[in-house]
Amino acid sequence: MDRIRLEDVRKTFTLKAGQTVSLGGVPTNRIPVLSGVDLTIRKGEFVTLAGPSGSGKSVLLDIIGGLTEASSGTAYVGATPVTRPDPSTAYVFQQYALFPWRTAQQNIEFALEVRGVPKAERRERARRYLALFGLRGFEDRYPAQLSGGMQQRVAIARALSTDPEVLLMDEPFAALDAQTRDILQGELLRIWDEIKTTIVFVTHSIDEAVYLADRVVVMTARPGTVKEIIEIDLPRPRDLEIRNTAAFARLRGRVWEVLRDEVTKAQRDWQIAAH
Numbered sequence: 001m002d003r004i005r006l007e008d009v010r011k012t013f014t015l016k017a018g019q020t021v022s023l024g025g026v027p028t029n030r031i032p033v034l035s036g037v038d039l040t041i042r043k044g045e046f047v048t049l050a051g052p053s054g055s056g057k058s059v060l061l062d063i064i065g066g067l068t069e070a071s072s073g074t075a076y077v078g079a080t081p082v083t084r085p086d087p088s089t090a091y092v093f094q095q096y097a098l099f100p101w102r103t104a105q106q107n108i109e110f111a112l113e114v115r116g117v118p119k120a121e122r123r124e125r126a127r128r129y130l131a132l133f134g135l136r137g138f139e140d141r142y143p144a145q146l147s148g149g150m151q152q153r154v155a156i157a158r159a160l161s162t163d164p165e166v167l168l169m170d171e172p173f174a175a176l177d178a179q180t181r182d183i184l185q186g187e188l189l190r191i192w193d194e195i196k197t198t199i200v201f202v203t204h205s206i207d208e209a210v211y212l213a214d215r216v217v218v219m220t221a222r223p224g225t226v227k228e229i230i231e232i233d234l235p236r237p238r239d240l241e242i243r244n245t246a247a248f249a250r251l252r253g254r255v256w257e258v259l260r261d262e263v264t265k266a267q268r269d270w271q272i273a274a275h
């Protein structure tokens with residue numbers, strides 16, 4: 001069954017009057033960011049989006065999440081065209097986006113409260129999801145009293161505690177050190193294996209894209225569209241050792257081969273824009 005369907009999704013931003021950027025050496029106030037994205041994501045699938053900087057990956061997530069409106073084309077979650085944020089879609093951003101004045105437990109409970117979950121269930125669910133991410137005993141800590149990795153665990157636990165049909169993750173591990181990032185990737189896979197929610201995950205890391213995904217969607221340079229979709233046929237459950245296998249190296253090489261030209265194009269785009 002399909003969970004997300006994008007049909008010819010396009011997005012052009014128009015800058016405020018008087019503001020211009022240089023595109024291809026020509027000044028303009030219109031920035032085409034997405035040009036005709038077609039993509040279908042199955043229920044329970046883990047898809048990673050890779051693409052050069054500025055290829056519209058975050059904008060595409062925002063369109064799926066109802067935070068940004070497409071200029072044309074349609075994004076569907078289930079059978080419904082997305083027109084606004086929906087409580088059944090959860091987001092995790094690079095920055096942990098926790099309320100600093102609430103404890104870990106209260107951060108999760110608040111997300112459940114706005115969804116109308118009764119108080120006793122809120123408490124139980126928040127504890128359960130914190131425990132799932134190894135945070136038993138940290139329920140009463142405030143974000144400032146937690147490490148970056150722990151804060152991001154709370155943010156993911158919060159998102160998953162709402163039992164979302166779709167989880168959108170925008171470079172959620174990019175701000176973490178390499179070891180914490182490895183650990184969190186493993187934890188996310190372990191939990192996703194249990195709950196099998198549909199995940200769309202944006203990353204700049206090819207290793208991360210391959211390690212996590214059922215399919216890696218490679219975007220072209222701006223204006224972004226789907227350049228190629230690479231099936232990741234590595235067995236699950238996966239552990240970090242899989243990155244040392246020949247099969248992993250082959251897939252990593254394949255993604256880079258598709259991505260390389262687009263990264264070069266994107267760099268040229270900036271160089272022109274800078275002049």
Ligand SMILES: Nc1ncnc2c1ncn2[C@@H]1O[C@H](COP(=O)(O)OP(=O)(O)OP(=O)(O)O)[C@@H](O)[C@H]1O
Nearest residue numbers: 013031033051052053054055056057058059060222
């Ligand atoms: N509100 C906006 N107004 C104008 N331009 C915007 C707006 N939001 C995004 N853009 C432009 O859209 C383009 C795509 O941005 P987006 O953040 O989706 O790229 P990305 O692929 O996620 O890049 P990165 O990998 O660097 O995060 C960029 O050129 C950005 O400057």
